[in-house]
Amino acid sequence: MTYQETVWDESPSLKSYTLANFREIPQIQKLSEQEQFEMEVVGNVLPFKANNYVIEQLIDWNNIPKDPMYVLTFPQKGMLKQEHFEKMSTTLKNTSDKKEIANVANEIRLQLNPHPAGQMELNVPTLKDGTKLYGMQHKYKETCLFFPSQSQTCHAYCSFCFRWPQFVGMDEMKFAMKEGEQLVQYLIEHPEITDVLFTGGDPMIMKARMFSKYIETLVEAKLPNLKTIRIGTKSLSYWPYKFLTDDDSELMLDVFKKVTKNGLHLAFMAHFNHLTELSTPSVKRAIQEVRATGAQIRTQSPLLAHINDDADMWAKMWTKQVQLGCIPYYMFVVRDTGAQHYFGVSLAKAQEIFRNAYKKVSGLGRTVRGPSMSATPGKVQVDGIVEINGEKVFSLRFLQGRNEDWVSKPFFAKYDENAIWLDDLKPAFGEKFFFEEELEQKYGVKMSH
Ligand SMILES: *Cc1c(COP(=O)(O)O)cnc(C)c1O
Numbered sequence: 091m092t093y094q095e096t097v098w099d100e101s102p103s104l105k106s107y108t109l110a111n112f113r114e115i116p117q118i119q120k121l122s123e124q125e126q127f128e129m130e131v132v133g134n135v136l137p138f139k140a141n142n143y144v145i146e147q148l149i150d151w152n153n154i155p156k157d158p159m160y161v162l163t164f165p166q167k168g169m170l171k172q173e174h175f176e177k178m179s180t181t182l183k184n185t186s187d188k189k190e191i192a193n194v195a196n197e198i199r200l201q202l203n204p205h206p207a208g209q210m211e212l213n214v215p216t217l218k219d220g221t222k223l224y225g226m227q228h229k230y231k232e233t234c235l236f237f238p239s240q241s242q243t244c245h246a247y248c249s250f251c252f253r254w255p256q257f258v259g260m261d262e263m264k265f266a267m268k269e270g271e272q273l274v275q276y277l278i279e280h281p282e283i284t285d286v287l288f289t290g291g292d293p294m295i296m297k298a299r300m301f302s303k304y305i306e307t308l309v310e311a312k313l314p315n316l317k318t319i320r321i322g323t324k325s326l327s328y329w330p331y332k333f334l335t336d337d338d339s340e341l342m343l344d345v346f347k348k349v350t351k352n353g354l355h356l357a358f359m360a361h362f363n364h365l366t367e368l369s370t371p372s373v374k375r376a377i378q379e380v381r382a383t384g385a386q387i388r389t390q391s392p393l394l395a396h397i398n399d400d401a402d403m404w405a406k407m408w409t410k411q412v413q414l415g416c417i418p419y420y421m422f423v424v425r426d427t428g429a430q431h432y433f434g435v436s437l438a439k440a441q442e443i444f445r446n447a448y449k450k451v452s453g454l455g456r457t458v459r460g461p462s463m464s465a466t467p468g469k470v471q472v473d474g475i476v477e478i479n480g481e482k483v484f485s486l487r488f489l490q491g492r493n494e495d496w497v498s499k500p501f502f503a504k505y506d507e508n509a510i511w512l513d514d515l516k517p518a519f520g521e522k523f524f525f526e527e528e529l530e531q532k533y534g535v536k537m538s539h
């Protein structure tokens with residue numbers, strides 16, 4: 091890959107590509123009409139957005155269709171099951187009626203488990219006056235998620251994204267809040283919360299002026315319980331110029347300083363799915379700029395077939411992150427939504443990849459935890475595969491639980507080499523997992539095993 095530093099060191103302006111204009115991308119024009127059509131079929135069901143930085147600096151066009159950055163950002167045929175693919179393909183061949191296409195798309199989307207882990211019903215918090223806060227989620231005691239209405243998109247979309255329904259208009263603005271005041275009110279009512287996590291979409295899509303309003307409201311409220319503001323973002327890897335040359339980059343960095351100068355921890359939760367995303371001079375400079383504000387960068391990614399199911403790559407990625415001053419934090423298991431059948435890796439393989447990568451890095455890289463499933467009862471880590479009394483089992487534990495008391499208690503499931511999610515697992519040494527009864531009684535959730 092040739093890196094065009096001279097061009098890119100000036101102030102690049104963001105150019106986005108979606109379903110509407112992706113055929114204008116010169117590299118895409120080199121693909122066959124059939125390949126472009128396949129992209130269109132998938133892109134009509136699942137969200138698709140790429141930009142000039144990803145296209146020109148991250149994707150190795152000599153390595154497509156296998157290139158991980160290409161698979162990460164461009165729709166792949168296999169992301170739809172065959173029946174769904176054919177349905178949309180037939181529809182596109184027979185009609186150009188937008189409504190009809192949208193109806194078929196929605197029909198397919200509803201079969202892709204758009205709302206996993208009970209996030210619609212179970213995690214929406216309520217103020218004491220009865221107001222439902224659809225722009226927030228509060229699942230784990232100490233940390234609440236906040237979805238500003240202006241961050242309902244990202245600089246580019248990841249093909250595996252579990253938030254995909256937000257981007258195709260299925261729950262437009264469902265998880266979104268305009269005002270920081272309600273957030274502050276909720277934090278006053280819930281002194282157990284120490285962390286607020288700004289998420290989206292990507293909060294770093296917001297103009298600094300907008301983001302600073304939220305931050306000012308939070309910081310100026312001087313809440314004794316609030317210790318940490320977290321930002322969940324993929325901006326470093328999809329648009330590092332947000333912190334380098336965009337017209338509000340300095341202002342954004344000043345907002346970060348405002349947080350840290352006021353004695354709060356600013357945890358920058360950066361999504362990096364592949365080593366390539368850490369390779370350009372611009373991402374390295376952007377990391378330095380963010381760290382210079384006093385923010386700490388932590389990193390996370392799911393383990394994805396076709397993109398990063400490779401222990402060596404993970405070991406190199408964690409080592410590179412430590413070198414750049416970032417703290418490896420989570421390796422996730424692909425969620426049970428959208429194109430899970432395409433990106434999913436079995437729990438057995440995920441554990442093996444995790445272990446093979448983990449053992450290759452120094453202790454400073456072993457801050458990472460995983461592989462972890464963000465499931466309805468909590469974040470469940472696959473600790474390992476062991477044999478107990480002649481029975482092969484998965485050893486599991488909660489890293490986070492709907493009930494904090496579940497955290498860090500080992501439990502066991504029958505070994506199943508094909509299992510890819512918690513729901514596929516059956517309890518070992520008993521009828522039920524230790525948390526199941528409470529999950530059912532308190533939260534009305536029945537496990538499907
Ligand atoms: C992962 C997650 C968090 C944060 O968990 P940490 O382990 O503290 O990073 C908070 N809320 C939800 C719903 C999550 O999925």
Ligand code: SF4
Nearest residue numbers: 244247248251291324
């Ligand atoms: S950056 Fe996050 S929210 Fe945005 S598309 Fe990727 S996974 Fe989804």
